[in-house]
Amino acid sequence: MTRKQRRLTLIGFAGAILAIALGLVLYAMNDTIVFFNSPADIQAKNVQPGTRLRLGGLVKEGTVQRGADQQITFEVMDGQASLKVHYKGLLPDLFREGQGVVAEGVLESATMFRADSVLAKHDENYMPREVADTLKKQGHWQGEADAAPKTQ
Amino acid sequence: MLVEAGHFALALALGLSLIQFIVPLWGARANDPVLMSVAPATGLAVFGCIAFAFLALTMAYVTSDFSVLNVVENSHSAKPLIYKISGVWGNHEGSMLLWVLILSLFGSVVALARNTIPLRLQANTLAVQAAITIAFLLFILVASNPFTRIVPAPAEGQDLNPLLQDPGLAIHPPLLYIGYVGFSISFAFACAALIDGRIDAVWARIVRPWTLGAWAFLTLGIAMGSYWAYYELGWGGWWFWDPVENASLMPWLAGTALLHSTVVMEKRDALKVWTILLAILTFSLSLLGTFLVRSGVLTSVHSFAVDPERGTFILAILILFIGGSLALFAWRAPMLKQGGLFAPVSREGALVLNNLFLATACATVFIGTLYPLALEVLTGEKISVGAPFFNFTFLPLIVPLLLLLPFGQTLAWKRGNFLGTAQRLYAVFGIAIVVTLAMFAFEYGGPVAAPLGIGLGVYLVLGAFNEIVTRSWSKGTPLPVAWRKAANLPRSTWGTVLAHAGVGLTVIGIAATAWGVEGLATVKIGSSVKAGDYEARLERVVPRTEANFREDVAIFTILRNGNDLGTLESMKRLYVTRGMPTTEAGIMTVGLGQVYVSLGEVQADGSVGVRLYYKPLVLLIWIGALVMALGGGVSLTDRRLRIGAPARAKTGSAAPVPAE
Numbered sequence: 001m002t003r004k005q006r007r008l009t010l011i012g013f014a015g016a017i018l019a020i021a022l023g024l025v026l027y028a029m030n031d032t033i034v035f036f037n038s039p040a041d042i043q044a045k046n047v048q049p050g051t052r053l054r055l056g057g058l059v060k061e062g063t064v065q066r067g068a069d070q071q072i073t074f075e076v077m078d079g080q081a082s083l084k085v086h087y088k089g090l091l092p093d094l095f096r097e098g099q100g101v102v103a104e105g106v107l108e109s110a111t112m113f114r115a116d117s118v119l120a121k122h123d124e125n126y127m128p129r130e131v132a133d134t135l136k137k138q139g140h141w142q143g144e145a146d147a148a149p150k151t152q
Numbered sequence: 153m154l155v156e157a158g159h160f161a162l163a164l165a166l167g168l169s170l171i172q173f174i175v176p177l178w179g180a181r182a183n184d185p186v187l188m189s190v191a192p193a194t195g196l197a198v199f200g201c202i203a204f205a206f207l208a209l210t211m212a213y214v215t216s217d218f219s220v221l222n223v224v225e226n227s228h229s230a231k232p233l234i235y236k237i238s239g240v241w242g243n244h245e246g247s248m249l250l251w252v253l254i255l256s257l258f259g260s261v262v263a264l265a266r267n268t269i270p271l272r273l274q275a276n277t278l279a280v281q282a283a284i285t286i287a288f289l290l291f292i293l294v295a296s297n298p299f300t301r302i303v304p305a306p307a308e309g310q311d312l313n314p315l316l317q318d319p320g321l322a323i324h325p326p327l328l329y330i331g332y333v334g335f336s337i338s339f340a341f342a343c344a345a346l347i348d349g350r351i352d353a354v355w356a357r358i359v360r361p362w363t364l365g366a367w368a369f370l371t372l373g374i375a376m377g378s379y380w381a382y383y384e385l386g387w388g389g390w391w392f393w394d395p396v397e398n399a400s401l402m403p404w405l406a407g408t409a410l411l412h413s414t415v416v417m418e419k420r421d422a423l424k425v426w427t428i429l430l431a432i433l434t435f436s437l438s439l440l441g442t443f444l445v446r447s448g449v450l451t452s453v454h455s456f457a458v459d460p461e462r463g464t465f466i467l468a469i470l471i472l473f474i475g476g477s478l479a480l481f482a483w484r485a486p487m488l489k490q491g492g493l494f495a496p497v498s499r500e501g502a503l504v505l506n507n508l509f510l511a512t513a514c515a516t517v518f519i520g521t522l523y524p525l526a527l528e529v530l531t532g533e534k535i536s537v538g539a540p541f542f543n544f545t546f547l548p549l550i551v552p553l554l555l556l557l558p559f560g561q562t563l564a565w566k567r568g569n570f571l572g573t574a575q576r577l578y579a580v581f582g583i584a585i586v587v588t589l590a591m592f593a594f595e596y597g598g599p600v601a602a603p604l605g606i607g608l609g610v611y612l613v614l615g616a617f618n619e620i621v622t623r624s625w626s627k628g629t630p631l632p633v634a635w636r637k638a639a640n641l642p643r644s645t646w647g648t649v650l651a652h653a654g655v656g657l658t659v660i661g662i663a664a665t666a667w668g669v670e671g672l673a674t675v676k677i678g679s680s681v682k683a684g685d686y687e688a689r690l691e692r693v694v695p696r697t698e699a700n701f702r703e704d705v706a707i708f709t710i711l712r713n714g715n716d717l718g719t720l721e722s723m724k725r726l727y728v729t730r731g732m733p734t735t736e737a738g739i740m741t742v743g744l745g746q747v748y749v750s751l752g753e754v755q756a757d758g759s760v761g762v763r764l765y766y767k768p769l770v771l772l773i774w775i776g777a778l779v780m781a782l783g784g785g786v787s788l789t790d791r792r793l794r795i796g797a798p799a800r801a802k803t804g805s806a807a808p809v810p811a812e
Contacts, residue, residue, distance in 0.1 A: 009496045014508055017549075021512045024545040025519055032541040033524075036534035054536055070672055070752065070761045089672060090386075090752035090761050093733040104536075 034104065039081040042107065049109050055083065056102045064097055076101060076113075085113045092120040155220055158208025159299040165201035165256070166289040168194050172282035176275035180348070188275035192263035195278050198285060199260035206240075206253045209298050213240050219305035222246065222298040228311035228729055230699040238322035239312045244462070245298035247325060251442065252288045254326075254333040258362075259285065262337060269358055276344030277337075284336055287469045295465045311700065311729035320380035328373030328400060332438040334366025335407055339435030342428045343477055346484040351428065356418035359431070361788055363414055367407045368784030374400050375777030386735040386750040388670070388765045390773055393542045398521040399441035405514035406434040409507045416500045419565060423504070425485050430507075432481055436474040437514075443470050444521075498568040502560030509553040516545040554608060554659065557652060558615025562622070580618050584611035598667065605663020612656025616649045647787025651780045658776030664745075664769035674752075676759045680711075686766045687711040688749050691719070693760070701727045703736075704754060706762075710740055710747050717742065722749045722762075744771045 036054045037047065047053065060082055063075040070089060074097075075082045085103050095101060095118065105115035172194035179187025212220045213236045216229040226243040227236055235242075241250040259281045266274060292298070341359045345351040377400065382390040391397060410430040416423045443466045494500050520537045527533055558580060562573045588607030595603065623645070624637035669684035680689035688708040696703050703725040710717040722738030738749040745768040752761025 006494070006496065010504065013496075013505065017508050017512050021516055021545065021549060024548055025516055028541045028544040029523070032544055033535045033537050036536060054534075066755070068674065070674055090750060090763050093735055 036102075038078040039076055039083040040078050042083065042110075043081050047107055049107050051107050052105070053107060054102055054104045055085065055107075055113055055115070056100070057082075059095070059097050059099055059101050061097045076103065083113050084111060085115050085118075087115040087118055089116075089118070091118060094120040096120070154208045155212055155217065155299050155301070158205040159297070161201040161205040161208070162289060162293060162299075165198045165205070166286065166293065168198045168201065169282045169285040169289060172198060173279050173286060176282075177279045177347075180272050180275045180279075185271060188271050191275045191278035191282075192266055195256075195259045195263035195281070198282070199256040202249075202253050202256045202289075205299075206249055209246060209249060210237060210240050213237065216309065218307065218309055219301050219303070220298075221300045221302040224302055224306055224309045226312050227309040228700055229308060231312065231317070232699065234319065234322060235312060235317045239316075241325050242312050242316045242321050245292070245296045247329075248288065248292050248296055249298055250325065251329055251333060252285060252292065254329050255281070255285055255288065255336060258333060258337050262340075272348065273341070273344055273355070273358070276347050277340045280340035280343040280347075281336065284340075284473065287472065291462075291465050291469065295462045308729075311727065314701070314725065314727040314730065314732050314734045315384060317700075317727075318380065318384055320376065320384065324373060324376045324380055327369050327376055331366050331368075331370025331373050331407075332400075332403060332441060334362060334369060335403060335410075335431075335435045335438050337362040337366070338410065338431040339477070342431035343480060345428060345488075346480050349484055349487050351424050351488050353418050353421045356414050356427065360411075360414045360418060363407065363411050363431075364784050364788055367404070367411050368781040368788070370400070370404050370407060371777055371781040371784065374404060375774045375781075378777075379774050383737055383739055386737045388737075388748050388750065388763070388767070390665075390770070393520075393537075393539045395521050396445050398517050398542075399444045402514050402517055402521070403434055403437040403441060405510050405517065406430060406437050409510040409514070410434050412503045412506050412510075416503050420494065420500050422494060422500065423507075424488055424490070426507070428485065428488070429481060430511075432474075432477045436477070437518075439470055439473060443467065495567050497563070497570050499560065499563045499565045501568070502556065502563050505556060506553060506560060509549055513546055513549040513553075516549065517542065520545065551608070554612060554655065557612060557655070558618065561615065561619055561648065561652060576622050577615060577618060580611060580614040583614055584608070595667065602663050602666035605666070606660055609656045609658075609660030609663060612659060613653045614656075616652035616656065619645065619649055643790035644787045647783045647785075647790065649783070650786055651783030654776045654779030654781075654783055656776070657772045657779055661744075661769050661772030661774075661776060664772070665767060668765060668767045668770075670763060670765045672761070672763050674755070674759050675762050676757075681762045681764045683764045683766050685713050686747055686764065687714075688720070688747070688762065688764045690760070690762070693754070693758075700729065701725045706738075706749075706751055706760060708738065708749055708762075712742075717747075720747065720749055722751045724751050724754065741771065744769045744775075746770050 034052055034054055036056060037045070038057050039055070041047075042053075042055075055076055057076040057078040060075040060077045063073075063084075065073050067073070072087045072089075072091065073084060074087075075084050077083075085105075086108075087103065087105075099120065102119045103113065103115035104117045104119075105113055108114050172191055175194075176188050176191035179185070179190065209220075209222070211217075212223050213227055214233070216223065216227060216236070218224050218227075222243065222245050226239050226246070231239070240246045259278060262269070262274065262277060262281070269277070338359055341355065341362070345355055374397075377397070378390050381392070381397075382388070410427065413423050413427045413430055417427050520541050524535050524537055527535060558577055559573060562576055564573075584607045587610045588603050591603030591606050620638050620641065623641060625634035629637075669686070671681045671683035673679075673681040675681055675690045677690050677692060680687050688710055691707045691709055693704055693706050696705055703723045706722050706724075708720050708722065710720055718740065720738040720740045723736040725734045725736060726732070727734065735751055737751075740747040745766065748765040748767060750763045750765075752763070754760045
């Protein structure tokens with residue numbers, strides 16, 4: 001093999017692998033990414049049932065209901081709208097009524113969301129960032145006021 | 153007093169680093185050995201100062217000195233001693249101090265290795281190291297000072313985040329940082345070579361042990377982090393494709409590529425420019441990892457509360473070093489003498505392919521990790537790129553690499569023979585196929601991926617050891633002779649074999665997760681939850697009180713097909729100071745598999761939600777990583793690579809070294 005042929009072989013291989021990788025990435029970008037929405041977003045964007053998404057907001061007070069075998073329903077709200085969530089499993093330690101939550105799953109109908117995972121805060125100072133941003137936008141943000149030391 | 157002294161020592165270290173940066177560079181330009189030898193002396197002094205500062209902070213933690221803000225925010229007098237010490241780096245300020253401590257530690261080791269490294273290379277390398285030290289010391293002193301006092305001092309601290317109160321914190325960050333920061337040495341050597349405009353096989357031989365060491369530590373750090381997340385978060389998963397995990401995986405992939413390209417450079421004097429670029433990219437990804445994790449761009453357990461000033465500062469450091477080194481590369485790399493090209497079917501050809509796959513896989517992880525950030529900045533749309541994306545893009549790139557791995561290891565240097573190589577692997581192929589078929593028959597109707605994955609793992613392990621067999625045994629060799637031959641093979645060969653076998657073990661562990669079973673139920677005392685053949689029966693719930701938390705301990709009896717395997721404890725804890733609840737999963741190891749029990753809330757009627765998992769062979773995932781790191785360690789003990797054994801290496805290299 002001449003020098004030129006060897007170089008071409010190398011470039012050919014590199015090009016082929018990169019092309020495959022690019023194809024996979026582009027395909028996966030269409031298929032596997034999940035959008036974050038608040039209940040109000042879902043109404044506003046008219047998200048179709050069957051769409052997989054991450055739903056974020058606050059757990060509405062008084063809506064958490066526990067059924068048999070760890071069947072749980074609760075409502076997620078963002079100040080403008082709320083959406084009922086079904087979940088089967090263990091809730092995270094910091095799941096609380098009135099606190100921020102992110103649920104990932106499928107929108108079953110305009111009024112029902114089936115979650116396969118539920119995330120709450122990592123510690124008492126932390127609210128999922130997406131939720132904090134949404135609440136700030138809507139003027140419901142109180143996190144910092146609560147966290148700041150009370151002056152009298 | 154000690155705290156102020158520590159603060160002062162940091163400032164002193166900054167001053168010394170400035171000298172370490174300027175004087176040796178100047179000396180190298182002027183070819184003045186006196187100026188150049190300032191580098192090792194200042195390198196050691198900088199390490200001394202930073203080590204003192206670190207000790208001062210540790211003392212403040214150990215004695216619970218609540219006049220220091222950092223201690224107040226992250227410690228508590230009732231916390232066990234081990235968490236007081238590990239709490240030093242369980243927060244933003246302290247972790248940056250640990251980072252720079254390890255950076256200067258590596259600098260001082262380079263300084264001490266003066267006999268193995270030419271003075272000029274050493275001076276330039278230490279100067280580049282000093283530049284990194286300056287940036288991070290400035291960051292610590294200006295934007296994240298751990299020594300800030302608070303007046304009046306509170307009587308008690310706010311305790312450490314309970315998720316971090318775990319032996320994992322004592323081990324995981326230091327290992328990971330040694331890995332991350334270790335690549336700064338390869339980076340500094342690469343920049344030094346670019347500054348000097350000279351690079352050769354000797355350079356590769358000097359740099360390889362550093363890369364190898366950093367890689368081994370990073371492997372351990374990632375494995376430890378993975379195991380920690382597995383038992384602490386209570387989700388039973390060992391890898392979540394979380395951006396923070398990806399941040400550590402990217403330098404690992406790039407570092408693995410670097411490790412292999414350095415071998416080509418050392419043996420064949422080729423791939424020089426690419427190796428330099430990889431060294432720069434690997435450390436850039438380490439810096440990016442630090443930035444992603446510490447700047448608050450990503451929210452996770454790892455991002456401690458941070459303010460935007462710090463994010464901007466770290467971003468500036470990032471741009472300066474990544475941009476600067478790439479600019480240096482663009483300017484100087486064309487001046488480096490190119491190495492030769494080589495036959496596609498050869499060991500070096502296979503290593504190029506390895507580099508292509510690893511670099512591309514690293515790029516897909518990079519896109520998946522940063523695309524959501526970019527999209528949010530550009531359009532405000534929030535998306536999450538999770539496991540499906542990475543499984544779809546990363547696996548198709550890694551599986552071919554793994555299939556080719558035993559081939560590459562068996563191919564000869566310069567000109568390999570494809571058929572001949574395949575012939576040497578016949579037995580390995582055969583066994584792997586038989587194992588795969590046996591798995592299919594055994595688990596009829598089970599998941600398809602599992603037997604294929606197990607077969608691949610077996611192929612990798614046997615393929616790795618095949619090298620030892622073919623090099624020490626042929627038909628008719630008596631076993632003792634073969635044994636002696638195998639024992640006398642170079643340590644670096646054994647290192648390669650172990651590292652590759654470790655990959656195989658991890659693959660087996662990952663494949664076996666497909667056979668995992670889980671069950672979910674609300675149980676009362678005396679009733680049980682089932683998963684496959686396994687069953688966990690709740691015996692009783694007892695309250696317990698420790699120094700800084702209260703817990704409810706649920707005691708389960710684990711049964712397999714009705715046979716008692718013993719008891720297991722799973723806890724719900726409440727850390728009193730922060731009022732934060734945590735779940736401690738109960739884990740029982742059965743062979744290489746584990747039974748894993750995670751608790752939900754205890755309900756008013758005394759019943760409790762329980763998730764039971766059985767994970768066959770799961771331990772192999774981490775054992776494989778340990779074996780990989782062990783391979784790195786064994787390879788480091790190879791005489792030719794040993795740091796500080798220059799004289800022997802010189803005489804040794806006069807004798808013909810067998811190709812490996």
